[in-house]
Each structure stands twice: as structure tokens, then as C-alpha cells.
Amino acid sequence: xxxxxxxxxxxxxxxxxxxxxxxxxxxxxxxxxxxxxxxxxxxxxxxxxxxxxxxxxxxxxxxxxxxxxxxxxxxxxxxxxxxxxxxxxxxxxxxxxxxxxxxxxxxxxxxxxxxxxxxxxxxxxxxxxxxxxxxxxxxxxxxxxxxxxxxxxxxxxxxxxxxxxxxxxxxxxxxxxxxxxxxxxxxxxxxxxxxxxxxxxxxxxxxxxxxxxxxxxxxxxxxxxxxxxxxxxxxxxxxxxxxxxxxxxxxxxxxxxxxxxxxxxxxxxxxxxxxxxxxxxxxxxxxxxxxxxxxxxxxxxxxxxxxxxxxxx
Amino acid sequence: xxxxxxxxxxxxxxxxxxxxxxxxxxxxxxxxxxxxxxxxxxxxxxxxxxxxxxxxxxxxxxxxxxxxxxxxxxxxxxxxxxxxxxxxxxxxxxxxxxxxxxxxxxxxxxxxxxxxxxxxxxxxxxxxxxxxxxxxxxxxxxxxxxxxxxxxxxxxxxxxxxxxxxxxxxxxxxxxxxxxxxxxxxxxxxxxxxxxxxxxxxxxxxxxxxxxxxxxxxxxxxxxxxxxxxxxxxxxxxxxxxxxxxxxxxxxxxxxxxxxxxxxxxxxxxxxxxxxxxxxxxxxxx
Numbered sequence: 001x002x003x004x005x006x007x008x009x010x011x012x013x014x015x016x017x018x019x020x021x022x023x024x025x026x027x028x029x030x031x032x033x034x035x036x037x038x039x040x041x042x043x044x045x046x047x048x049x050x051x052x053x054x055x056x057x058x059x060x061x062x063x064x065x066x067x068x069x070x071x072x073x074x075x076x077x078x079x080x081x082x083x084x085x086x087x088x089x090x091x092x093x094x095x096x097x098x099x100x101x102x103x104x105x106x107x108x109x110x111x112x113x114x115x116x117x118x119x120x121x122x123x124x125x126x127x128x129x130x131x132x133x134x135x136x137x138x139x140x141x142x143x144x145x146x147x148x149x150x151x152x153x154x155x156x157x158x159x160x161x162x163x164x165x166x167x168x169x170x171x172x173x174x175x176x177x178x179x180x181x182x183x184x185x186x187x188x189x190x191x192x193x194x195x196x197x198x199x200x201x202x203x204x205x206x207x208x209x210x211x212x213x214x215x216x217x218x219x220x221x222x223x224x225x226x227x228x229x230x231x232x233x234x235x236x237x238x239x240x241x242x243x244x245x246x247x248x249x250x251x252x253x254x255x256x257x258x259x260x261x262x263x264x265x266x267x268x269x270x271x272x273x274x275x276x277x278x279x280x281x282x283x284x285x286x287x288x289x290x291x292x293x294x295x296x297x298x299x300x301x302x303x304x305x306x307x308x309x310x311x312x313x
Numbered sequence: 314x315x316x317x318x319x320x321x322x323x324x325x326x327x328x329x330x331x332x333x334x335x336x337x338x339x340x341x342x343x344x345x346x347x348x349x350x351x352x353x354x355x356x357x358x359x360x361x362x363x364x365x366x367x368x369x370x371x372x373x374x375x376x377x378x379x380x381x382x383x384x385x386x387x388x389x390x391x392x393x394x395x396x397x398x399x400x401x402x403x404x405x406x407x408x409x410x411x412x413x414x415x416x417x418x419x420x421x422x423x424x425x426x427x428x429x430x431x432x433x434x435x436x437x438x439x440x441x442x443x444x445x446x447x448x449x450x451x452x453x454x455x456x457x458x459x460x461x462x463x464x465x466x467x468x469x470x471x472x473x474x475x476x477x478x479x480x481x482x483x484x485x486x487x488x489x490x491x492x493x494x495x496x497x498x499x500x501x502x503x504x505x506x507x508x509x510x511x512x513x514x515x516x517x518x519x520x521x522x523x524x525x526x527x528x529x530x531x532x533x534x535x536x537x538x539x540x541x542x543x544x545x546x547x548x549x550x551x552x553x554x555x556x557x558x559x560x561x562x563x564x565x566x567x568x569x570x571x572x573x574x575x576x577x578x579x580x581x582x583x584x585x586x587x588x589x590x591x592x593x594x595x596x597x598x599x
Contacts, residue, residue, distance in 0.1 A: 020437025025449070034453040139585075143525075143578035145532040147551050148570040155558040254444065255536060273448050273537050285449050289441045296440075 006304055014293055021289045022070045029282055030059075030066050036278040040083060070282075074290050079283035084275040089283045092268055099169060100252030100264030103180050107187035108249055112242055114188070115195035122196070123203040124226060135200070138193040146190050150259050153186050167261040183256045202237045206230045236307055243299045247291035251284075321514070325590040335586035341579035349399040352392055361389035361545060369562050379564040381553070390545040391568045397546040398528050398576060401462065405527035406520050408466025410473060414516060417477025418504050422485055428478075435471045443468050447530065451539045458541050461534065465527045473519040480512040514591035518584055525580040528573065547573045 029036075037053040038045070045053075054060050058069060073079055079089035118134065125131045158166040164182040206212065207230055215225045252266030261267070265284070272280035329335045352358045364384040365376060372379045378387035420431035438446070450464040484490060485508065493507045528547075534540045535548030536555075547569040554566035 016433055017437050017440060020433055021440050024438055024441065024446075028446075028449050028453055032453045136582075139581045140574075140578055143574050143581055144570060145529050145548075145551060145573060145577075147532045147536055147548075148566060148573075151551065151555055151558060151566055155563075159559060248442070251442075255533060269445075269448070270537065273452065273539070276452070278452075281449060281452055285441060285445045288445045292440050292442060 003304060007301055010297060010300055014297055017293055018074055018290070019071065021293070022067065022074055022286075025282065025285055025289070026067045026070050029278075030063070030070075035059075039276050039278060070286065073283070074286050077287070079286070080279050082272075082277055082280050084272070084277045084280070089280055092280070093265065093283075093287065096252070096263060096265040096268050097250055098264075099171070099176070099262050100250060100257065100266060102176050103183045103187065103257065103262060103264065104249040104252055106180070107184045107191070107253075108245065110184070111188040111191045111195055115192050115199055116238065118192075118196050119199035119203055120226065120231070122200050123207065123230075124222070126204060126207070134196070138196050141189070142193040142197075146255060149186055149189060150255060153182060153189075154259065157185075158182055167259070169260075169262045179260065179262065183253070183260050183262065186256055187253055198241060199234075199238055202241075203230060203234045206233050209233075236303070239306075240299050240303065243302070244292075244295060247288070247295045250291060251288055321591070325514070325587075328590045329586060332586050332590070334582050335590070338579035338583040338586065341575055342583065345395055345576050345579075346399060348392060348395045352396040358389045358392040361385065361393040369557070369560070372564050378568040379562075381565055382557075387550075387565050387568050390550060390565075391547070391572050393545045394547045394550065394569065394572065395576075397458075397541055397544055398531075398573070401465070401531050401541075401546075402524035402527050402580075404462045405465040405469065406523040408462065409470040409523050410516060410520055412467065413470035413473030413519070414477055414509070416470070417474040418481055418509065420474070421478040421481025422500070422504050422508070424482070431474075431478075435474055439471050444533070447534070448537070448539075451534065451537075456539055456542055458544075461531065461539070461541065465530055469523050469526065473516065473523075476515045476519065477512060480515060481508055484508050484511055514587075518587050518591065521580050521584040521587060525577045525584075528577060532573075 035050075035054075036057060037050045037059065040053055041049055051060075058066060061069075077090055077093075081087060082089055082092060085092070122131045122134055154166065158164045165179045167179075169179045170176055203226075207226075211233075212225060212229060215229045220229075250265065251269075252262075252264040254266040254270055256262070257264045257267035258270035268280065269284045271277070272284065329339075348357075362385060365386045366380050366384050368380065368382050368384050370376055370380040370384070376386050376388065378391060381387055381390065416431050416435070420428040441449075446468045447464055450468065451460060454460040454464065481504075485503075489511075490503055490507055493503050498507065531540055531546060532548040532551055535546065535552040540546060540548045540552070550565050550569035554562070554569075557563075557565060
């Protein structure tokens with residue numbers, strides 16, 4: 001099978017997935033018996049008011065129509081307006097993307113590179129003290145809830161020591177830097193544990209393969225075996241793991257943004273949960289899902305370009 | 314009979330007993346379960362809601378973890394929180410295991426259209442990031458402890474389902490399943506009595522993973538005001554401390570994080586030890 005027919009088949013496969021995602025979102029928001037009109041108007045609304053709001057929200061339309069409205073919004077990204085701010089949700093998303101990226105991109109780069117370096121170090125010394133020590137250390141770090149890290153770091157480094165801004169944000173480079181350093185540090189601390197654990201397993205999986213034994217039998221040194229043979233093969237799962245995180249970069253870090261008052265998409269989402277802002281929650285769910293699907297698609301296609309074996313399946 | 318061959322489970326148990334980390338983590342988990350039983354039955358921490366002193370007393374001999382805003386003992390709240398953590402972990406892990414095993418077995422065993430529909434469904438659900446799905450479900454169903462269990466349960470079954478489906482596909486053509494079929498075992502018997510026990514190690518490993526993830530997720534939901542209501546939980550305690558830290562009140566955050574750390578760490582380590590003991594593929598490897 002050639003590359004193009006694979007790409008087309010893979011593209012077609014996303015259609016039922018998008019329809020499925022919309023079906024789940026539809027089931028949660030439109031079929032569960034939850035009435036957004038009630039949330040919007042409060043307990044003392046009259047039946048007539050509720051009717052009017054339901055009409056405005058399109059809840060009086062036939063169910064099939066309501067379902068296709070969600071599907072349509074997945075393609076047009078037209079989500080209507082927020083209840084809390086009355087803003088157009090698409091504009092909110094556009095505004096929120098940049099502040100999110102100023103936190104997540106540096107954090108993502110630092111943590112991924114550090115994690116890969118540590119995993120190589122650990123793989124060199126597998127079974128030795130440093131390997132066991134680091135593994136236990138990272139498992140320990142992962143056993144502390146993220147909220148506790150955020151609270152403690154903000155209190156200790158920003159409030160007590162006064163090294164960083166406690167919260168807030170300023171638009172434009174380089175004005176945002178003082179506000180993003182601490183959030184970036186926290187994100188790196190939070191993601192380095194899971195990253196190292198995953199990369200280590202991937203590298204160790206490869207170390208026991210036959211081709212590695214062959215390489216060793218040829219008399220190659222451990223350094224050459226690890227860096228030239230093993231790492232090359234481990235790169236594929238590592239790249240997949242890394243690429244799939246990209247949509248989450250745009251969407252930001254939910255709790256961190258909310259906590260440090262960074263006006264990114266994560267912060268917007270958390271605020272919507274606080275405000276019971278129904279259209280924004282729904283829009284964010286659709287947006288998160290669609291970007292996830294798009295990036296999975298890109299990863300899969302990249303995969304087949306890099307590794308021709310995938311196409312044969 | 315000295316040379317009687319041991320089952321996978323007996324082997325696993327032997328290697329777990331030799332593994333110091335596994336023994337350590339099982340002991341810790343045992344202590345937590347015991348504490349949960351003692352608080353449920355009211356032997357300890359039944360008067361957690363009682364005022365024991367002034368508001369925000371720092372740790373002292375009398376109140377080892379100090380007091381909270383209402384002058385309640387943080388130690389007793391933390392102990393009472395064990396009950397909630399174990400409940401959240403257990404119930405959530407059971408819900409997600411039942412769904413995951415059921416769908417995974419069905420999809421893997423029957424294949425064809427049934428498999429396609431189940432795979433389509435979980436691929437769709439997996440496309441919605443877990444945390445968003447959790448928000449959405451909690452938002453629609455409303456606050457409450459039982460909602461919390463349901464929401465955490467139905468958002469966490471997919472990894473197990475995928476693994477079970479894959480393993481069942483490998484197992485269903487094996488000789489022992491064919492032998493069972495030849496002896497007249499129906500589909501249900503073949504699935505539940507023959508295949509399931511052979512893939513059960515995956516279920517156990519995933520159970521310990523779900524357990525600790527549920528406990529950690531409760532903290533995030535508490536921050537959003539969607540957590541446990543009416544009873545102390547570590548999540549609400551950590552969330553409360555966001556207003557306390559600036560006044561120098563660190564003991565509530567400290568106590569809840571400390572309590573959670575050891576339980577989650579033990580579950581993490583046990584999960585790893587179980588994988589080493591139960592996954593034959595990894596046997597003999599460093």
C-alpha cells in the first residue's frame with residue numbers, strides 16, 4: 001500500500017471518531033436531563049422564562065438537530081457566546097492561546113529534554129544504585145498531588161522568599177517572563193516524573209531485543225550500542241509520546257493558569273467551571289477533543305513516513 | 314510431592330514476599346485500610362467535627378497537626394480523610410474495572426462488528442481529555458460524593474479495556490480455550506472461567522493504578538468545588554489551605570499531603586512490584 005492511500009484511509013477514519021466524540025458530548029450535555037436554562041436563571045424562574053431561554057439556546061429543536069449543531073461547531077469552531085462574559089467564545093479562545101503557550105512551550109521543552117537525558121543516564125546504569133534511586137525518587141515526586149506542589153511553590157518561592165511574582169500576567173514579550181517563570185518551574189517538576197518513567201521503560205524494552213545482542217556480539221561498546229542503536233529505535237515511541245502532548249500545550253495547564261491568574265485557555269476553562277458557564281465548558285470540551293484528534297492524525301502520518309512497517313499492517 | 318509445579322499466582326506471591334519494596338508497600342496499604350475500618354466503625358476520629366481549641370492553633374503535643382479555622386483537630390480530620398480516600402479509590406477502581414473488563418472481554422472475544430463498535434466508542438471517548446470529561450460529567454450530574462465515584466469511574470476504564478481486549482485476542486485461539494470448547498463450554502464459560510483467570514494479572518495491576526489516580530483526581534476536583542461534600546477529605550483539606558498559607562498556616566496542607574503521599578507512593582510501588590511479579594514477559598530482566 002502506498003503512503004497516500006494510507007493517509008486517505010486514516011483521514012476517513014477520523015470522521016466516525018469526530019461523530020463519536022460529538023455523540024458523547026451530546027449525551028452528556030443534551031440527553032442527561034441537565035437543564036442549562038435552570039442554571040442560567042436560578043431557582044425562581046417562571047416556566048415562561050425557562051421556555052424562552054431554552055428556545056434561545058436551541059434546546060427546543062429536535063434532538064437530531066441539536067446533535068448536528070455540535071458536529072457543526074466542531075468544524076466551524078463557532079460556539080456562540082459565554083454566559084459569564086457575553087464574549088464570543090472563539091475570540092476568547094484566540095486570546096487565551098498565546099498566554100497558555102508562553103507557559104507551556106518552555107516547560108514542555110525543558111522537561112522533555114531533561115527527561116530524555118535522565119532516561120539515557122538511567123538506562124546506562126540500569127539495575128545500579130543511581131537507577132533505583134532515581135526511579136524511587138520520581139515515583140515519590142509523582143505521589144504528591146499537583147495542587148500541593150502549586151500551593152507550596154507559590155507560597156514558598158513567591159510569597160515567602162519573594163523571588164517571583166505571586167500571580168498575574170502581562171501581555172507581550174518580554175513583559176510576561178517574570179510571571180511565567182514559577183509556573184514553568186512547577187510544570188517541569190510535575191511532568192518530569194512521568195516522562196522519565198515512560199522513556200526509561202521504552203529504552204529498556206529495546207535493550208533486550210535481538211538486534212542489540214547482535215550489536216554487542218559484534219564487539220561494539222555499550223555507549224555506541226545505547227546511543228546509536230537503541231536510542232534510534234526508541235525515538236519512535238518517544239516522539240509519539242511527545243507529539244501527542246502538543247494539543248495540551250495550546251490548551252494550557254488548567255490548575256497552574258488558574259492559580260497564577262494567567263489568562264490562558266486552562267484558566268478560562270477552570271473559570272467556566274467556577275461560573276457554571278455552560279457554553280464555554282461545552283466549547284472547551286469540543287475544542288480539546290478536536291485538537292487531540294488532529295494531533296493523533298498527524299502523529300500517525302508522521303509515523304508511517306518514519307517507519308514504513310506501519311503501512312504494511 | 315516436593316516438585317509439584319506452582320501456579321502463576323503462587324509464583325507471584327513468592328516473589329512478592331521476597332521483594333522488600335512490595336512487602337513495605339503492602340504493609341503501608343494495610344495500615345491505611347485498618348485506619349479506614351477503624352474510622353468507619355467509629356472507633357477513632359468519630360468526633361472529628363468537635364472543637365478542640367482556638368482557630369488555627371499551631372501543632373503542639375495536644376494537637377499534633379494543629380487546628381483548622383473552626384478549631385477542629387487537623388489530625389482527626391486527616392484520619393477521617395483516610396476513610397474517604399480508600400472509599401474513592403476502591404469504588405472508582407471497581408467501577409472502572411468492571412466496565413473495562415466487560416467491554417474488553419466482549420470486544421476481544423467476539424471480534425467483528427461488536428469489536429468495531431466498542432473500539433469506536435472508546436477511541437471517541439479517549440479523544441476527549443479525561444479531565445475535561447470529568448468536568449463535564451460532574452457539571453451535569455451535580456456535586457456529591459456518589460457523583461464523584463461515578464464520574465471518576467466512567468472516565469478511567471479505557472486503558473484497562475484496551476489491554477484486556479488485546480490479551481483476549483491472543484488467548485482465544487489457544488489450545489486450552491479450544492479444549493474447553495470441545496468439552497462443550499459456551500461462550501460465557503470460556504470467557505469468564507477460562508480466559509479471564511489467565512489475563513487477571515492485568516486487571517490487578519491496573520486496579521492499583523486506578524486506585525491512586527482516583528485519589529489524586531479528587532484533589533483537583535476539590536479545587537474546583539466539585540469534591541467531597543460534608544465529610545473531611547484530603548482534597549478539600551489541601552484546597553482549604555490555599556487561603557491559609559498566607560497566614561502561615563501550613564499544617565493542614567502538610568498533614569493532608571503527608572497522608573496522601575504515603576498511600577499513593579505505596580500503591581505506585583505495589584503496582585510496579587505486581588507487574589514484575591505477574592508479567593511473565595519481564596521475568597528475569599533487570
